[in-house]
Amino acid sequence: MTRSEDTAKAVQVTDLSVDLGGRPVLRGVDLQIRQGEVVAVLGTNGSGKSTLIKTVVGLLSAARGEVRLFGTPVPRFRQWRRVGYVPQRITAAGGVPATVYEVVSSGLLSQRRMFTPLRAAQKQAVDEALQLVDMPDHRKDAVAELSGGQQQRVLIARALVSDPDLLILDEPTAGVDLASQQIFADAIRERVARGTTVVMVSHDLGPMDALIDRSVVLRRGRIVYDGPPHASQTHAHVHPHTGGDEPGWLSS
Amino acid sequence: MTMFQLEFMQRALIAGLLTGLSAPAIGTYLVQRRLSLMGDGIGHIAITGVALGLLTGSAPVLTAILVSIAGATAIELVRARGKASGDVALALLFYGGIAGGVLLIGLAGQGAATLNTYLFGSLTTVSPSDLYVVVGLAVTVLVVAIGLGPQLFAVCQDEEFARVTGLRVQLLNLVIAVMAAVTVTVAMRTVGLLLVSALMVVPVATAQQVTRSFRSTFVTACVIGVVACLAGIVTSYNANVAPGATIVVLALAGFVVAATAGTLIRRRHRQVAPLPDEEPEVGVPVPEPHVVSAGHPHQHDPRCGHTKVEHGDHVDYVHDGHLHAAHGDHWDEH
Numbered sequence: 269m270t271r272s273e274d275t276a277k278a279v280q281v282t283d284l285s286v287d288l289g290g291r292p293v294l295r296g297v298d299l300q301i302r303q304g305e306v307v308a309v310l311g312t313n314g315s316g317k318s319t320l321i322k323t324v325v326g327l328l329s330a331a332r333g334e335v336r337l338f339g340t341p342v343p344r345f346r347q348w349r350r351v352g353y354v355p356q357r358i359t360a361a362g363g364v365p366a367t368v369y370e371v372v373s374s375g376l377l378s379q380r381r382m383f384t385p386l387r388a389a390q391k392q393a394v395d396e397a398l399q400l401v402d403m404p405d406h407r408k409d410a411v412a413e414l415s416g417g418q419q420q421r422v423l424i425a426r427a428l429v430s431d432p433d434l435l436i437l438d439e440p441t442a443g444v445d446l447a448s449q450q451i452f453a454d455a456i457r458e459r460v461a462r463g464t465t466v467v468m469v470s471h472d473l474g475p476m477d478a479l480i481d482r483s484v485v486l487r488r489g490r491i492v493y494d495g496p497p498h499a500s501q502t503h504a505h506v507h508p509h510t511g512g513d514e515p516g517w518l519s520s
Numbered sequence: 521m522t523m524f525q526l527e528f529m530q531r532a533l534i535a536g537l538l539t540g541l542s543a544p545a546i547g548t549y550l551v552q553r554r555l556s557l558m559g560d561g562i563g564h565i566a567i568t569g570v571a572l573g574l575l576t577g578s579a580p581v582l583t584a585i586l587v588s589i590a591g592a593t594a595i596e597l598v599r600a601r602g603k604a605s606g607d608v609a610l611a612l613l614f615y616g617g618i619a620g621g622v623l624l625i626g627l628a629g630q631g632a633a634t635l636n637t638y639l640f641g642s643l644t645t646v647s648p649s650d651l652y653v654v655v656g657l658a659v660t661v662l663v664v665a666i667g668l669g670p671q672l673f674a675v676c677q678d679e680e681f682a683r684v685t686g687l688r689v690q691l692l693n694l695v696i697a698v699m700a701a702v703t704v705t706v707a708m709r710t711v712g713l714l715l716v717s718a719l720m721v722v723p724v725a726t727a728q729q730v731t732r733s734f735r736s737t738f739v740t741a742c743v744i745g746v747v748a749c750l751a752g753i754v755t756s757y758n759a760n761v762a763p764g765a766t767i768v769v770l771a772l773a774g775f776v777v778a779a780t781a782g783t784l785i786r787r788r789h790r791q792v793a794p795l796p797d798e799e800p801e802v803g804v805p806v807p808e809p810h811v812v813s814a815g816h817p818h819q820h821d822p823r824c825g826h827t828k829v830e831h832g833d834h835v836d837y838v839h840d841g842h843l844h845a846a847h848g849d850h851w852d853e854h
Contacts, residue, residue, distance in 0.1 A: 374681070
């Protein structure tokens with residue numbers, strides 16, 4: 269069995285159970301995500317989607333089973349520069365003003381030594397990430413003054429700036445206007461074309477829908493569907509075929 | 521002989537300069553994490569440390585630093601566990617600190633006058649050996665606060681994200697707590713233990729009125745801290761009042777001025793340049809009735825092969841001589 273970098277699964281979840289406050293939230297979840305796949309994790313509120321994602325990135329610990337990233341169990345995983353994470357957030361702002369540039373450059377910390385300033389190439393990476401989410405004019409703006417959709421784009425840029433191999437997004441489109449959703453669907457499409465593995469949790473995929481290779485549906489802490497995406501899951505309704513020669517009808 | 525030739529005033533001013541720099545430096549991180557009152561809690565606990573020093577006859581600065589580091593570590597551990605009882609545990613720690621301190625000082629045979637010099641600062645009590653300790657500690661705090669700036673910023677801004685970048689978040693949180701404890705001890709002689717938190721928070725709140733970036737907030741807060749400390753010490757000498765009170769009152773006066781100015785500037789800025797989405801909607805045509813593509817079985821996407829046409833804010837797909845555009849859950853004819 270080969271365990272080389274290239275063939276290791278990006279994410280391998282084996283018999284995972286997670287408890288939160290003594291209550292089982294995930295039960296016996298098995299999930300394998302190959303490198304280059306684009307996977308949507310779907311499910312209602314409380315189905316365990318966010319818990320699964322947080323366990324994958326090591327924010328929560330497993331009660332049973334394990335999670336491997338690129339073949340390494342998460343507690344021993346050190347190559348965090350290969351992972352870009354967009355947490356579920358209402359706002360990107362803290363108690364002190366911070367500019368878009370400052371927030372995005374904190375995405376480079378996994379490849380930065382302590383007590384050293386940013387290198388020129390890293391500064392350029394920040395500018396490129398801002399370009400990707402269509403925010404280059406906002407680099408000196410305070411994040412707290414941006415709209416919700418723009419703040420979410422800043423968080424996406426922060427995850428993309430380190431050029432990760434695995435991008436994990438928790439509800440990236442929640443409360444975001446359609447124009448912003450379209451912009452980061454484009455940003456993520458560009459990453460997918462370069463072979464990045466993407467795992468995203470969502471209620472409503474919106475413009476991201478077209479990117480998905482596979483969807484995983486959770487219900488009450490278990491995987492109840494794992495396969496190609498189909499319309500009823502992703503809110504992308506295709507009109508039933510009714511002949512096609514009817515005239516278009518007017519609506520207001 | 522001017523006051524600047526007095527040796528105790530020189531020492532007080534050096535201590536004030538370093539306090540003015542280090543308190544807002546660490547305060548910026550505390551405010552960013554929304555832990556503004558942490559300095560206050562550590563200050564309470566440090567009173568017990570001072571009292572232990574007085575009781576045992578060792579240097580109060582050293583016992584204060586040990587006890588406040590222990591207290592800050594305890595606060596951080598309670599906070600990190602995130603239990604609902606954390607708030608109560610902190611209150612117990614604070615009041616235990618101040619009550620224990622007053623009790624021990626009484627046992628040591630010292631009166632309220634001695635206690636006051638620690639609570640509200642004193643110009644004459646910075647001894648030469650105190651000064652060496654204060655300089656060493658303050659320089660350490662500043663080196664860490666500036667050198668680890670990006671890491672500490674990330675931890676305070678978004679702890680979950682910082683953990684996923686592989687930062688040792690717990691360790692860095694502890695570093696912040698210990699630095700806050702050290703700063704409390706540095707500031708003890710100048711502003712005093714009860715007012716030290718004000719010097720950590722007020723300059724940051726003042727700076728925020730006019731700044732937009734973390735870095736400029738940090739630098740501006742330090743400048744404000746230094747000005748308030750030095751001006752407060754000079755005023756305190758002339759008026760013969762406790763330096764802590766003068767420093768904090770000056771800092772608060774600065775805040776009032778900055779808040780007023782900031783509000784006026786922002787209001788003016790808004791009037792001159794409205795945000796794009798606040799611009800009046802003049803001349804925006806009412807939406808035309810739109811034609812829904814009937815029985816459209818095909819789901820367009822950028823990979824479907826149909827020719828794409830940019831159309832205003834969206835993309836139309838050319839399909840059998842029609843233009844199709846996504847609209848909610850259906851396709852429109854354009």
